[in-house]
Amino acid sequence: MSEHSTDIVPSGLDGGYGTLAAWEVVPPPGVPPRGTAVLVPGFTGSKEDFEALLPLLAASGYRAVAYDQRGQWQSEGPDEIVGYGMDDFTGDLLKVVDQVAGDEPVHLVGHSFGGYVGRVAVVARPERFRSFTLLASGPSSLEDINFPPPGLLAQAVEAGGQEFLWQQMSTAMFAADTVPDPERLKFLHDRILATEKANILGILRTMETPPLADPAQLRAAGVPLLVAYGDTNDLWPPRVHERFAEQLGARRVVYPGVGHLPNEDVPQQVCDDLVAFWSAPVA
Template sequence: MSQAPITPITLQGAAGKLAAWVAQPPADVETRGTALLVPGFTGSKEDFTDLVPMLAAAGYRTYAYDQRGQWESEGPDEVSGYTMADFVGDLQGVVDQVSPDAPLHLVGHSFGGYVSRVAVVERPARFRSFTLLASGPSSVEEINFPPPALVAQAVEAGGQEIIWQQLNAAMTMADQQPTAERLEFLHRRIMATKKANIIGILTCMTEPPLKDPSALRDSGVPLLVAYGDTNDLWAPAVHENFARELGAKTAVYRGSGHVPNEDVPAQVCADLVNFWKEQA
């Protein structure tokens, strides 16, 4: 599959400018709709470097953005500016900016899936479909992650470098060997992400994203639960059970971990496109 070029753009959030990307379908490809990709904790639009152009080449105008205070996006310096309502409000504003006249396909990776599911429940008519990508039920239970409140305390004391050390350790445990260039980028991104963003997200993670997950099932928006079966933050059975509770379709990436969007982007693209075509 040919790929479409990525164009950097700026969107507007409630707390400042949001750095974003867009890739348009090639002139000889029918435009089938709009897709929006939302990154997770410590992430950014760059988590979708391969996926964005692939989806555009398949006929979907595709956007990805850094959430407030992440990487190249502006955000407040106070933790109080990073509540779930703040993240959701930005997402709803982005939806209205990139697809004001039609519902779009939403993909939320990890914490981006937390934010996205709240947005879907709030305004289901704005979404043609919603995909939870490596985004389990919550960070409160059934997750392989230290208690978020304790991590937040460590970050408060030691700053972004604490999260970098944890990420390095996690990559080592998962036997991942990024290139020196990749490691340099990951470190630079963590250090550029506002400390308040990191603590704010960790604070959000101390509670389930939805008090009643059935609200997502009952939204009427078609749902896909997509996940890797190796070294994800949630065991495959947790994702499977969550999908069953939601009445969602599933896509499983054998041998992939928490970032199938980076590990196997072509497979993720194919599954998303097939799922989206069902909603046409």
């Protein structure tokens, strides 16, 4: 865990099914508050994906909340796949926004599948969001993506469970000549085993239908948009992110030499870009 962990306060939020495990940071004394941000993790992720980023946002004046989606890691979730549809995930997100910000709109950051959830939520309730950042979150899990077909992967997970998925993902995450940190490796393994199998299968089922297939729907919501991504070994090639940003009329930030986790690999750069985006005048 990072040196910033003492700045992070664990909490529980009400979701549509049960309690969602969350982390919260607030600006330190003497730093004027500038707003609230909600950060949503992706497939097999959790609030810990933002551990390095959260304290940086707080130091910049933002209250920030990250949470495990239903059935992920430390959040409660149903045992049945039917409880993990897109309406369930977006309903949880909107409940979180209402709890942490009241009537005030928030800055939303969605990483990977968290961006899928955010897209639907922003279109459904644009007045709840001051901005929306798609962080390493491309347009589809079916085309132009370095990811197995969701339906095929779901069949393998159904047969082999979370351990099968861990073996596949750990092989992809760490190069043959890389020796991962044992503590981090244990955390990632524990996290995927603790994530509900129904969550994994439900998300894979949801991925078979691209959320808001027409980018015009999100553009028309009128919420300022940022597309941010690494240009090396992300799930989506840079040209896909670039085209997606153009279709959305979004601002764009690229992190050279970074893969699918800019929030972990270059958190200070991500923080600086988010703060610049959030502070920019609305066109």
